[in-house]
Amino acid sequence: MRILIVDDSNIIRARIARIALHPQLRKLNIVGLARNGVEAIEICRRITPDLVTMDLTMPEMDGISCIKKLIDHDSMINILVVSALNDKTTAIHALKAGARGFLHKPFSDEQLVSALIEVMN
Amino acid sequence: MTDLNESELKVFVDAVKNYFSHLTSDAVLIRAAYLSNTLISHHDYTGLITISGRFRGCVYFSAPARLLRALLHALREPDTSEDNLLDAVGEIANTIAGNARKHFGTSLTISIPVTIRGVPEQIKSAARARSFAIVLNWSGYDATVIVDLAPVDSFTS
Numbered sequence: 001m002r003i004l005i006v007d008d009s010n011i012i013r014a015r016i017a018r019i020a021l022h023p024q025l026r027k028l029n030i031v032g033l034a035r036n037g038v039e040a041i042e043i044c045r046r047i048t049p050d051l052v053t054m055d056l057t058m059p060e061m062d063g064i065s066c067i068k069k070l071i072d073h074d075s076m077i078n079i080l081v082v083s084a085l086n087d088k089t090t091a092i093h094a095l096k097a098g099a100r101g102f103l104h105k106p107f108s109d110e111q112l113v114s115a116l117i118e119v120m121n
Numbered sequence: 122m123t124d125l126n127e128s129e130l131k132v133f134v135d136a137v138k139n140y141f142s143h144l145t146s147d148a149v150l151i152r153a154a155y156l157s158n159t160l161i162s163h164h165d166y167t168g169l170i171t172i173s174g175r176f177r178g179c180v181y182f183s184a185p186a187r188l189l190r191a192l193l194h195a196l197r198e199p200d201t202s203e204d205n206l207l208d209a210v211g212e213i214a215n216t217i218a219g220n221a222r223k224h225f226g227t228s229l230t231i232s233i234p235v236t237i238r239g240v241p242e243q244i245k246s247a248a249r250a251r252s253f254a255i256v257l258n259w260s261g262y263d264a265t266v267i268v269d270l271a272p273v274d275s276f277t278s
Contacts, residue, residue, distance in 0.1 A: 009212045009215075010200075010205055011193070011196065011202065011208050011209055015196060057215060057231060057233055058233065059233050066203065083218055084216040086222060087222040087223055087226045087227060087228045090222065090227065094132075104220075105216050108143060
């Protein structure tokens with residue numbers, strides 16, 4: 001499965017990329033890293049990922065807007081939101097927009113592995 | 122609307138404790154929490170989140186480079202360049218403010234982080250006459266969270 005990592009933090013992008021190498025996620029192949037929604041959409045025009053980890057609070061284009069555009073482009077895409085916004089309303093908005101899962105920051109390696117496996121399945 | 126109360130301030134204390142305890146094996150010690158004077162000193166790097174909505178103001182996280190390098194090491198991040206120290210301080214501020222939405226809900230609108238390098242001599246409290254300062258210690262290093270928030274109606278009354 002091809003995974004695209006979207007987050008405006010260098011550290012978070014790198015951390016998710018490292019965790020994606022976990023033995024339980026060996027099916028995953030990282031195909032792109034994006035710093036905001038605009039970059040994510042640009043990458044998705046060239047490569048259709050199967051799975052996207054999506055931050056919400058980002059410059060240029062926020063995560064919810066990006067999720068809607070990605071779902072319009074490919075309704076089968078699996079999107080896991082990874083965000084510090086931990087209120088219920090935001091989670092509901094993300095899921096209504098088309099996300100398949102929601103993981104709150106800060107997250108442990110194990111929590112991300114579990115969340116990715118759940119969304120992939 | 123009332124001012125921030127004790128339980129609302131505890132939301133920010135809990136958020137910073139949760140951040141470090143979740144990501145590292147070292148717990149955070151809260152060394153002090155107090156109403157600071159109008160002028161606040163900061164550490165080497167500061168991440169600033171602007172708040173709008175029901176409250177107006179800023180939440181800052183300010184830390185020395187040594188704390189941020191130790192955190193990156195704990196996260197197995199080999200790149201401890203200045204760009205990543207700035208990134209780290211912004212991400213911590215973002216997570217503390219974002220986690221506060223569990224209590225405040227969507228009425229707390231948070232910006233993307235602005236990061237400041239160097240030791241600003243002083244940052245003046247903007248929203249309140251006196252900001253709330255939370256001094257913490259993680260892995261032997263002190264850092265500060267500043268909560269400078271006031272209800273929107275306090276600006277109009």
